[in-house]
Each structure stands twice: as C-alpha cells, then as structure tokens.
C-alpha cells in the first residue's frame with residue numbers, strides 16, 4: 733500500500749514537471765515568434781499568445797479575458813493584441829457576426845470556411861498570399877496581414 737502511495741506520488745510529481753517543461757517550451761516558442769517579427773518580448777504579449785494558443789480556436793476579447801491566468805485590463809489587452817494582429821501572429825476577423833474574434837496563427841497560417849446557417853467553422857489551408865508579392869510591387873504597398881474567409885453551407889445545412 734505504501735509502495736503504491738509512493739508510486740502515485742512519483743507519477744504526479746513527474747506529470748507536473750512535464751507540464752512545467754511543456755509550458756516553458758511553449759513560452760520559448762512564443763518568445764521566438766515575437767522576436768522573429770522584431771517585437772520586444774513583454775509579459776502581456778506572451779500571456780496573450782499562450783492563451784490564444786491554448787484556446788486553439790477563434791475567441792472573443794471576453795473569452796480571452798476569462799481564459800487569462802493573470803487578469804489584464806481591457807485597454808492593455810486591446811493594445812497588445814492589435815500589435816500581434818498587425819504583425820500576423822494573431823488573426824482577427826468578425827465572421828460577419830459584428831464581434832471580433834482572435835486566433836493564434838504563429839507559423840500555422842490558415843483561414844476558415846464558415847457555414848452561414850449554423851455558424852460552423854472549418855480550418856482550411858488555402859491562402860493566396862503567394863500572389864501578394866506581385867501585388868505588393870505593383871502597388872508599392874507593404875502587406876502585413878490579410879483577412880480571407882469562405883462563406884457557404886456545411887454538409888448538415890445544405
């Protein structure tokens with residue numbers, strides 16, 4: 733029985749150590765992402781990236797607020813998230829619902845197909861950013877990010 737107790741204790745300790753390392757690794761990835769965009773690493777930016785990465789779907793400011801481990805005031809949140817959106821680390825869209833949604837992009841750039849009936853969203857890997865270089869040159873315009881959604885009916889609604 734005692735042995736079992738020790739074993740359980742050993743397991744639990746290792747699980748928390750594992751979780752700790754995972755979190756540290758994620759933080760390192762987030763730091764690198766910020767640095768790769770020439771952004772300084774701040775507590776707020778890291779917390780937002782980590783929270784959005786964990787959410788793993790588009791979320792509203794209110795949802796981010798409730799997911800954050802440490803509370804952040806709304807104006808700081810908006811200011812920080814705007815920087816992340818402007819640099820393409822976070823995707824912002826309203827899915828035509830009139831509410832802003834934010835989603836972690838990091839290096840897994842993607843878009844969505846949205847069902848106009850049931851609002852179901854499907855991730856898609858299609859992007860036209862390869863043709864942006866020509867546009868950028870033609871219009872002398874530096875493209876920093878873009879919004880692209882496909883609307884229609886999902887298989888349940890069509």
Ligand SMILES: [Zn+2]
Pocket residue numbers: 847848849850851852885886887888889
């Ligand atoms: Zn649908």
Ligand SMILES: [Zn+2]
Pocket residue numbers: 841842843858859860861878880
């Ligand atoms: Zn794209």
